[in-house]
Amino acid sequence: MLRRTARRDRMVGLFAAGTILLNPPILNLVGGTLFGWPALYLYLFGVWGLLIAVIGLISEGSPGQANERDKDSASR
């Protein structure tokens, strides 16, 4: 129960972070070029990819990890 709630809370936090990072006005802070590539292009795809990676970590990895964590805290 606790685990499920924690996972949900993390996802909501991720949603908030993604919404802020991928929208103006934060978006408009990025401009110009980086290594000859448009910086905004790199920024958007970078943040997007990161967001996906974290969703993946939370939604795929968390049940197993959480179990281990439970075990850890039990033995401590």
Place this chain on the structure above:
Amino acid sequence: MSQSILVAVAVAYLLLLFAVAWLVERGSGRVSRLTGSSIVYTLSLAVYCSSWTFNGGVGKASQTGLDFLPIYLGPTLAFCLGPIMIRRMLRISHANRITSIADLIGARFGKSGGLAALVTIITVIGLVPYIALQLKSISVGFSALSAGFGPAQPASEPMLTDGALWAAVVLTIFAMLFGSRSISPDEHHPGMVVAVALESLLKLVCLTAIGLFVGYGLFNGFGDLFSQAATIPDIQAVFQEAPANYGYNWIAMTFLAFAAIFCLPRQFQVMVVENTDERHLDRALWLFPLYLLAINLFVLPIAIAGRIMLPVDTDPDNLVLSLPLAAGHPELALIAFLGGLSASASMVVVETTALSLMVCNDVVMPALLRIRSLGLENKPDLTRLLLWVRRLVMVVVMALGYFYMRHDSAPFALVSIGLMSFVAVAQFAPAILGGLFWRGASKAGAFAGITTGFLVWFYTLLIPSFSRSGALGEEFIAHGLFGIELLKPYALFGLEGLDPVTHSTFWTMLANIGAFFFVSLFVRQSPVERARAAMFLGVADPDEEARFWRRTALVPDLMSLTARFLGREKAVAAYASFARTRGVDPATAVQADAETVLFYERLLAGVIGAASARVLVGSIVEEESLGVDEMMRILDETSRVIEANRQLEEKSQALEAATTELKAANARLQVLDRLKDDFVVTVNHELRTPLASIRAFSEILRDNPDLPTDERLDFLRIVVTESERLTRLINQLLDLSKIEATGSMPADKASVDLAAVVRESAASMQQVFAQSRVRLAIKIDADPAFVVGDHDRLVQVVINLLGNAAKFSPPGRGKALLALRRAGEHLELSVTDNGPGIRTEDREVVFERFRQLGDTMSDKPQGAGLGLAISQRIVAQHGGRIWVEGGRDGGAVFKVRLKAAHTKATAAGRVRVPAG
């Protein structure tokens, strides 16, 4: 490229889809096993990327830069909320056999047929342009490929040679075959889903191929592409400079896409209705956004390349096709065309299937059932009627799309048509989200919100789209309705400066959410609505529903009713499995209780929608209507039970945690207990050994008065030595118990000069070393070396260590070194000897009590085995560390590290150090 090859390829491709779908539906072979996989589920979700992504996205990117992206960022954000939002939608829909977005809204707000019909009609009106857009993109692609490239005018072609017409016909047939093949209560279409997944794979591969071709075939990598773009001022202006132009429209599009991912009928169809296993969602949560990212990776490079290489008047929506053609690679253009075709085809098929379900279940069937003169109640088998209604709806929807395209779409870019549909379906988002998470959301509120939102959309987007294309005249847009400036559709109430879609999104959402909230707040919910709300919010179990309506009926009546819509075979099989789970014999049960009635209602709901199912079942059951009070009592009771359950679960978890903690503490205690026992046994042994020898020798002396003097003296010396050993042992034990009992430093906490301690200890041990003929050297590198602590105890430690060194160094050639040096923040004291050393595995245990190395049976113990234990405790109490290392010439090196007192000033005064 010759038109006949093109047609042949397109037809061959569509036939392949037919074959795949057919193989899957037939349910044999490897292909059909695909249906239960999370990958196929994810790929089928990618029906979201229609030809709008494939052609329109590139077109938009070439005009305005990166702002095609919010359409894909929105769904990613929505999937962040997937575990909360989408999962709840899945569970509720499966429990209630909800098969469309209209059904979902209708079912939430008191199984309202009117609301479901309203939603359906809005969806059809809103989505016809979207379907038209797909057909247009096929048509444009077709003519662009067959006529070389350049500005295409599909609408000017005669109808029969228009590729879109034939595409529409073939796709309608596909939808009819696989989207309405038979009637089943769960409305799964595995053939369609696998075909759509295949198409999703294909469009990703195609767009990636074009992207790589552009990057490495036309340019020297993407860096080259971007640097060439930087040299052309107007391209640079779009892509690299002035980033601040992404404002409200970016936010509005993100929001629209966020809503679309669950409000679009085709998304609801593949995401919720076609879902066979809830666990697939876990994988799709990140895999679907990853797909979106992958398919968009090359959109900007392709768009920039198009701007650099193609003439300015090229249709931007055609860049993906025109680029390979212009570069002289018609085969790549063909691949691009296939990608676009599959994007359109999958979207059109799924969308028409979903729409046909909605229109049939929520508009046509309720109407037909109401017309008494048709006598539908008496027809034995209505499954064929249902199927044909659905197929007819598919034809009508496709025809509407086709004619809209021929009439209207020419002046619009793909993206703006698509966005118009997005705004329309976004009108359902407040009702759905409110319905799922806000208990107070009422039917009247949903009605008000959806209706006002839709009307505002109609006024600010749809009508102007007609007048833009000449049907209503420019007058309306320029000066507003009846010439009232405040009513200009693109600048309502004087709101200027936004593009039409953003403008419309703002006003529709304001009207929609406002009406939804205020009406919900001020109109009381009916008891049925409150019950449904509780169920949707997960407060009440879906199966509790049986308790609210005490309905009874005869099983044969229910069976014949269901069989008419589902077919007798499926109805019998479904009831048999239901009866088995409840332990009822399906053959003999006649009286159906409330739960059985509910089962039948849900079974029917899967086929004809919740609202119609309720009306139909209602016509044959006897309903013992519950009073409002009673219903509320049951509802409150249920939520109380669930709440109590939850608390109980939390408590039991807390209890479990406490138990494990207690267990751990108990285990620790047991270990300590065993150690104590060991200790007592050892002490007992250690005390008895000298006592025994003292007693033995004393007895000999007593019983043999005539012993020779030498021998007598020998014995007496032994007695004295053993007594001394006993005294020492008792002293040490007292020391140890004192240290362990207080657990803190002895009272004296002054600043102590370690160098003085070293000198003092060495002096007092001088005699011992002389006796054992071991040479002791002293090396003091830090003088003075202040620490905070107890002078006498520290002397005891050093003496202990020196005593060990003296004991274990070989007599005669023994060498011991006592050194003191500064090590950073610490002072390090070391005692080195050249004795036998200590084995690596023993280096930890020498500090345990009574631990004597070597064989205690044969070697005479050379001490009580308490010295090091005491030293270790003293050092630990001073916050330091003691350990042993191997010496360079085989001996042992004992090292003590203590924290140096910071300054002489603080060290000199008496400093209180926290105990412990």
